[in-house]
Amino acid sequence: MTQSMTYSAHFRAVLVMGLPLIGGHLAQLTIGLTDTLMMGRYGVPELAALTLASTLFMVLFLFGSGFAFAVMPMVAQFAAQGDLTHIRRATRMGLWLSTAFFLLCLPLFWWSGTLLQALGQTPQVALDAQLYLRIAGVGLLPALGVMVFKSYLAALEHTRAVLWLTVLAAIINAVANYALIFGEWGAPELGIRGAALASVAAHLSALAGVIVYARMKLPQYPLWQRFWRPDTEMLREVFALGWPIGLTTLAEVGLFAATAVLMGWIGTVPLAAHGIALQLSAATFMVHLGFSNVATVRAGQARGRGDVTYLVRGSWAVLALSGVAVIATIAAFLLIPEPLLALFLSPDEPQREAILRLGSQLLIVAAAFQLVDAAQVVVLGLLRGLQDTRVPMLIAGFSYWGLGLPVALGLGFWADWGAVGIWSGLVIGLGMAALLLLRRFWARAVPAMAQPG
Known part of the structure; x- marks a missing residue:
């Protein structure tokens, strides 16, 4: 190369x-x-x-x-x-x-x-x-x-x-x-x-x-x-880089666990619809997680080479390919929601129609969710490649728990939007994470690599 x-x-x-x-x-x-x-x-x-x-x-x-x-x-x-x-x-x-x-x-x-x-x-x-x-x-x-x-x-x-x-x-x-x-x-x-x-x-x-x-x-x-x-010196380096990554992952996983609890407060049908929609979103998230891993490796290579052009071009490439996957997912969620949801339901399930109806509404929200979730996980990968993990951890913690969960509570219960409100809170929290992480990467991380030494 x-x-x-x-x-x-x-x-x-x-x-x-x-x-x-x-x-x-x-x-x-x-x-x-x-x-x-x-x-x-x-x-x-x-x-x-x-x-x-x-x-x-x-x-x-x-x-x-x-x-x-x-x-x-x-x-x-x-x-x-x-x-x-x-x-x-x-x-x-x-x-x-x-x-x-x-x-x-x-x-x-x-x-x-x-x-x-x-x-x-x-x-x-x-x-x-x-x-x-x-x-x-x-x-x-x-x-x-x-x-x-x-x-x-x-x-x-x-x-x-x-x-x-x-x-x-x-x-x-x-x-x-x-x-x-x-x-x-x-x-x-x-x-x-x-x-x-x-x-x-x-x-x-x-x-x-x-x-x-x-x-x-x-x-x-x-x-x-x-x-x-x-090897005390390298032990400290791996530890310093690794523990913020672990906490960032926990913050996101914990957010989704908390939303499952909130859905349980509403009722069985919302919890079931949430579970199925989340399974579908988890499968598509694996695509972006794979691209995030690639982003980490290629940003790490760029850092080792001291090559800003390599970093910028590689970043646009991985973000664009993740975006193509997002477009395909949004199309599927908006055009064929019921067939996707039906894969997880027995034909003789008594509450099948109610779950399909609510699940279809959640997949509409999930279409927006795909874009912001993909962006934030790929940019996290890029920042990790540049060994920038502590500030991204704080950004993620604030966005997920300081914004996303309170908004989910507010829209789901105080505004009485129910399950759709809870998922809207997820979109807003992840969207804020995506915006702040993108800003950090393009405004600080890339220019910092361009500086000599």
Whole structure:
């Protein structure tokens, strides 16, 4: 790649790198969907416990993944500079921090039943969730390790490996779930414990896969050389970059969890319509999350090269391609809302018509939601590539919780707009985040890179 790289070359590079990452994110989404579908067939109480336990696991996983995401821009920058030693150091300290985070979480998993009961959950559901987490919690270590290696491979543009390893994990999870939850193929019927064991098996398999791939395909990066040697300087750098990323992710996830609670206050039909519309939005969000990862890598490369033109052209390319995906999604949400919603509903569901009617209204709001959500997540990726994470964290926290949630409350309940008002609050919060992050990137981050030194 040269400094005179054309826009068309940037578009091609973004697609080559981005499509496998998008596929990997979609495959990751199917893992949770598979768990829910199979446990729902096994029993409603077990499904409730799994939902609760999975939520707690994902909150901790997403927070801990901040250190893995910090590895991505650092490795991209060092690769652009040809600095093999710093690539190894950054990846190694990402693994160290992920391991330390896992050890801090273990007591929380072990005594999660007490915590969940204190939060008002029924004793049986809390105990079943604890049973799941005492097993599945062990899988947090390989899960975070996989995230570090995925960031490492993506930064080195080995994104096809990320896709196929995630697909492999999804297949192993589905097969192990079926065997261990229901006792098929000679396996014992373990119910929710089977789901936990399947989760651990999937994470361990994925970790083994990424390690083998990294050793075979990238032998020039000796990641395990002096692995146990402390590296205080790099540890501080990865930590400083990673914890704001983790908190930013938590802020967004927490916002959507809070809106689910608000929907529950309104009633069952709004909560069901919200859940389906959110599933559809989550699937399309995976597209933009993939482009966000590409933005991080290419901004990191630009930083390593000290090439502002590369940064600007690459940024426009990734934003434009994300915009094309937004247009396609908006068209689908506005033109065929009911067929999309009907995919999640049984034909004999008594409240089917009410859910379809409200869900169609939410998808109209979701059309606007797509534009702002895509913009804010892609620009977050660009800023992370430039290793700017603390101010974006504050922007996200203010936009999501200081503006989005209060507006959702106001429009949903005080203005009596109901479910549509709550989703309108999401649009406004995410829209503010998009505007402020875009302003920071174009007004401060890009000019700052142009300054000598």
